[in-house]
Amino acid sequence: MDIKSFKKKKNNKYDIFFKDGKSIELYDDVILKYNLLLDKKIEDSMYDEIILYNSSLDAYYLSIKYLSSKMHTKLEINKYLEKKEFSASIIKETIEKLEKNKLINENEYLKAFVNDQIKFTKNGPHKIANKLHLLGIEKENIYDYLSTIEDSIWEEKIKKLIDKKIQSNRNYSEIVLKNKILQSISNEGYDRNMINLLLKDYDNISNPNIIIKEYNKQKRKLSKKFDGDALEFQIKMKLKAKGFNFDDLKKHL
Structure with a gap:
C-alpha cells in the first residue's frame, strides 16, 4: 500500500492517506517504528501488525489520560478499556505495561x-x-x-454516630433506641460487638419528655375503655411493650 501523504493531527496522531484513496490514523510512534516516512509504503504482510501496535498505543495513552485525574484499580481500567472496545489481549498487555511503569499501584x-x-x-x-x-x-x-488501623479510630467514629442518633431521637425508649442505633451503625459497616461495648457507656439516653408524651398518648386512647387501676395497668403494659421503664415514668410525673 503506497502512501500518498501524511496529515498531522492532535495528540501525536497522523492521518495516513494512500494512493488507492484509503486512509488510516496512526500515532507518530508507529510511523517512526515502521519507518513509514522514508519508505512511503506499508507492506500488506505488515499492515495487521501495524494496526495492532497502534491499537496497543491507543489503549495505553487513553489509560494514562484516565489515570491523570485520579488513581484507578486494574479492574476499573479493564472496564474502561472494554467500553472503548479494545481486545482482551490488548487490555491485558496495557495493564501489565502500566504496572511495569508504576502507573498503577x-x-x-x-x-x-x-x-x-x-x-x-x-x-x-x-x-x-x-x-x-x-x-x-x-x-x-x-x-x-x-488491621493496621487503630480501634480508637473506629470507636471515635461510632461515638459520633451514636451521639447524632441520640440527639435526633424524638420517639423511642432507651431500649428501642439502642437497638435501632446498633442496627443503623452496623449497617454502615461497623463491628456489632464494638458498637455494643460503646453503647454500654450510654445510660438514660432517652429524652424524659418522650416517655411522658407516650404516657399521655396511651392514656388518651385507653381511657375510653379503662379507668382507675385497670387503666394504669394497661398503660404500663403498652409502655413496657415499647421498651419504656415504668419506674422512669414515675420520676418525671
Whole structure:
C-alpha cells in the first residue's frame, strides 16, 4: 500500500492517506517504528501488525489520560478499556505495561481509599472492604491494611454516630433506641460487638419528655375503655411493650 501523504493531527496522531484513496490514523510512534516516512509504503504482510501496535498505543495513552485525574484499580481500567472496545489481549498487555511503569499501584490505591473513607465518610471497615473488593482489590490485602488501623479510630467514629442518633431521637425508649442505633451503625459497616461495648457507656439516653408524651398518648386512647387501676395497668403494659421503664415514668410525673 503506497502512501500518498501524511496529515498531522492532535495528540501525536497522523492521518495516513494512500494512493488507492484509503486512509488510516496512526500515532507518530508507529510511523517512526515502521519507518513509514522514508519508505512511503506499508507492506500488506505488515499492515495487521501495524494496526495492532497502534491499537496497543491507543489503549495505553487513553489509560494514562484516565489515570491523570485520579488513581484507578486494574479492574476499573479493564472496564474502561472494554467500553472503548479494545481486545482482551490488548487490555491485558496495557495493564501489565502500566504496572511495569508504576502507573498503577493497587497498594497505594488501597491506602488512599481507606484514608479518604475514614476522613470524609461515615462508612465502617466492613463497608469500606466491600467497596474495595468491588473495585477488584483482593480481600486479603484489604483486611491486612484495615488491621493496621487503630480501634480508637473506629470507636471515635461510632461515638459520633451514636451521639447524632441520640440527639435526633424524638420517639423511642432507651431500649428501642439502642437497638435501632446498633442496627443503623452496623449497617454502615461497623463491628456489632464494638458498637455494643460503646453503647454500654450510654445510660438514660432517652429524652424524659418522650416517655411522658407516650404516657399521655396511651392514656388518651385507653381511657375510653379503662379507668382507675385497670387503666394504669394497661398503660404500663403498652409502655413496657415499647421498651419504656415504668419506674422512669414515675420520676418525671
